[in-house]
Amino acid sequence: MNNDPGQPQVPRTLEEVFRPQNRRTFLKGAAATVAGMAGLVAALKPLLALERGEITLDDLLQRHYRQLTPGDLQRIMAALETKCQQERGVRPTIRDLKPMDGVEFGYALNLTRCIGCRRCAHACLKENNQSRERPDDIEMSYIRVLELNKGAINLETSNVYYDAAQVPQPDKYYMPVQCHQCRQSPCTKVCPVQATWQEQDGIVVVDYNWCIGCRYCMAACPYDARRFNYKKPALQKEQINPNQDYLSNRIRPKGVVEKCTFCLQRTRDGRYPACLEVCPTGARVFGNLLDPESEIHYVLKNKRVYVLKEEVGTLPRFYYFFDT
Amino acid sequence: MKAYLLFLWRIWKLSWAGSTRYYAWILLLTLLVLVGVNAWARQFVEGLQTTGMTNQVSWGAYIANFTFLVGVAAAAVMLVIPAYVYKKEYMHEVVIFGELMAIAVIVMCLLFVTVDLGRPDRFHHMIPPFGVFNFPGSILSWDVIVLNGYLLLNLHIAGYLLYCRYQGRKPTRRFYIPFVFLSIFWAVSIHTVTAFLYVGLAGRSFWHHPLVPSRFLASAFVAGPGLMILAFQVIRKVMRYHIGDAPIFTLRMIMTVAMLINMFLLLCELFTEFYYPTQHAASAHYLFFGVHGHHGLVPWIWSAISMNTLGLLLLVSPASRRILWLNVACVLCFIGIWIEKGMGLIIPGFVPTPLGQVVEYLPSVNETLVCLGIWSLGALMFSWMVHVAVPILNGSLRAQPPLSNASQPTATLP
Structure with missing residues (x-):
């Protein structure tokens, strides 16, 4: 191979390949190395703006939520509370409410x-x-909340940027969409590090300290239910809700995905989700699917129920229904 | 062991020995890499808000480049198959460059995924035993395995052959032939798995489409060989290494066939989407014609289609038997496929959103600089690898230095 007749190869000695090292070449090499290192240091200069304690050794060594001992978790939650107080001037109470037996929301x-x-x-x-x-x-x-044209359930022509002061419009109807807490959840299936999973009560949660921020779950979600922290959350002191849960509404770090948890910090404590409490028309029904006496059970059994994007096969725990 | 360390030491010294032109090229690439590092450091501190991505379009230029480059890496197989399966002797003079290119490009792929992460500091969460690996559920974890596996395969094959050549001995077949054949299947798998990343998402009908993997492979076998044809010409021009026209025209034939298949599949796709348009065609509609007054991707896709069509016309016509026109075709196809797989495939998957919102995407300046940095790093790695590989291949760097008046090299590369 490689024997081009027009260009005979003459093997060179090693000395020809490496010209002998002299003072000049040594200096040249040294200068290049120094310049390269200086360039790298200069290029990395923005890293100096990293806030103190933004990435700690404890963070790097922390295990997945489901591998933590109760003691570990207590220590981590206490550290998060302290950090929030230092950074934002409010000390939250972070709890870790577990799913209740016999409950599927x-x-x-x-x-x-x-x-x-x-x-x-x-x-x-x-x-x-x-x-x-x-x-x-x-x-x-x-x-x-989607504003839809009456006459069809066509998401393609929906509008989320309508003016809420002008509702309801006579030719429109409205469809709020949030996480459907799917039984066959595409988001948990695709997560490469199992940072998101379904809990026993059906709620899909995210371990914000484990998520690597690849956003594959966002691509997978058919309901546009996930949000990403493109930056450190901007929150004023007076906007902070101090009643927090580790897997739910604690203030997220930068660079992770978050989502609706059916307000598990409330619902696992026997309260209703915030969106239900505020609804002025009583359009929202929330409860335990496994309890035959519950209102949600009644609705699913007796009303005309519609499942959004049923054809995708996600089997949601979120339903729409119509009054007759 | 000692001999191997000496080998590495010589490689290191060889890296610094070069002409002014070599130095200028390396310096330019290094500067661009540093610009990219700087942009990435800014992104690391400020978060991905420095990019053009949003909640609605949550993947952008990084994943687009990643997808495209997996194809370029897989295309090394188009040198391996003629060389090892069809035993074309003349392909053996270039096959190692394909493997070296695959190494550089896979590293670029891994970097593009890494810069896309919101928490690169948690990268180890993907690596057992520190992490929790969602295997076999997540296709992304499959991708991590196949990409790293392909990197190792090519490192082994190229490294082993070069080392044997340097030592002047014939490579032992069983140490590399099985890996060469494995790499053929592996190359197909990296691009198929990468396609499955998207095809597996039932909620995005633009991607949930059995044609995607085939189109990925077809377009990869256009872009990859296109880049190789250009690279080989540079190598034979600036280095003491002979590459004949035969491998280049073999690659031309491969490109032509692959581009024909790619264009045919595009036609099938267009027919399916537009003959009887359903709501599932919304993304395609946005891509090709725009929807609700948003036309961001229309110029991109039509430039891609024009470039690919022009490239194909050149490839099938006798004009591209002349190197100049062949090069034009390569450049057109390479850029055309790059657009088609990036702005033409990844972005429209997100537009409109599953709820019908139209949010457009354009990469930010900082994001573009990071991309530029990674491309430059890939070019830097490939240039460096070729720079040290050629003296080994042409026999000037040997374990046993021949005398100045020594005879021709004895061992040949298989």
Whole structure:
């Protein structure tokens, strides 16, 4: 091979390949190395702006939520509380409420009643400590309220940027969409590090200290239910809800995904989700699917129920229904 | 062991021996890499807000480049198959460059995934035993395995052959032939698994499509060989290494066939989406024509289609038997496929969102600089590898230095 007749190869000696090292070449090499290192240091200069304690050794060594001992978790939650106090001037109470036995949560929303006032989307922000630039910035809210044209359920022609002061419009109806807590959840399936999973009560949670921020779950979600912290959450001191849970509404770090947890900091404590409490028309029904006496059970059994994107096969625990 | 360390030491010294042109090229690439590092450091501190990505379009230029480059890496197989399966002697003079290119490009792929992470400091969560690996559930974990496996395979094959050549002995077949054949299947697998990343998402109908893996492979076998044709010409021009026209024209044939298949599959896709348009065609509609007054991707996709069509016309016509026109075709196809797989495949998957929102995406300046840095690093790695590999291949760097008047090299590369 490689014997081009026009270009005979003459093997060179090693000395020809490496010209002997003399003072000049040595200096040249040294200068290049020094310049390279200096360039690298200069290039990495923005790292100096990293806040103190943003990444600690404890963070790097922390295990997955489900591998933590109760003691570890207590220590981690205490550290998070302290950090929040130092950074934001509020000391939250972070708990770790576990799923209750015999409970599987379900949510149903009455499309006949919903008027599209978006109070649920705002209540979600207040409850769950999402980032917001202005008080009316609801981009990070876990609920997107769609304004749909009457006559079809066509998401393609929906509008989320309608003016909530002008609702309800006569030719429109409204459909709030949030995490459907799917039984066959595409998001948990695709996560490469199992940072998101379904709990026993059906709620899909995220371990914010384990998520690597690849956003594959966001690509997988058919309901646009996940949000990503493109930056450190912007929250004023007075906007912070101090009643927090480790897997739910504690203030998220930068660079991780977050989502609706059916307000598990409330619902695992026997209360209703914030979006339900605020709804002025009583369009929302929440409860234990396994309890035959519950209102949600009644709705699913007796009303005309609609499952959004049923064809995708996600088997949601979130339902829409219509009054007759 | 000692001999191997000496080998590495000589490689290191060889890296610093070069012409002014070599120094200028390396210096330029190093500077661009540093610009990219700087942009990435800024992103690391400020978060991914420095990119153009949003909640709605949550993957952008990084994942687009990643997807494209996996294909370029897989295309090394288009040198391996003629060389080892069809035993074309003339392909053996270039096959190692394909493997070296695959190494550089896979490293670029891994970097593109890493810079896309919101928490690169938690990278180890993916690596057992420190992490929790969601295998076999997550296709991303499959991708991590196949990409790293492909990197190791190529490192082993290229490294082993070069070391044997340096020592002047014939490589032992059983130490590399099984790996060569494994790498053929592995190359197909890296691009298939990468396609499955998207195809597996039932909620995004633009991607949930059995044609995607085939199209990925077809377009990869255009872009990869296109880049190789250009690289081989540079190598034979600036280095003391002969590459004949035969491998280049073999690659031309491969490109032509692959591009024909790619364009045919595109036609099938267009027919399916537009003959009887359903709601599932919304993304395609946005991509090709725009929806609700948003046309961000329309110029991109039509430039891609024009470049690919022009490239294909050149490839099938006798004009591209002349190197100049062949090069034009390579450049057109390479850029065309790059757009088609990036702005033309990843971004429209997110537009409109599953709820019907249209949010457009354009990479930010900082994001572009990070991309530029990674591309430069890939070029830097490939240039460096070729720079040290060629003296080994042409016999000037040997374990036993021949005398100045010594005879021709004895051992040949298989």
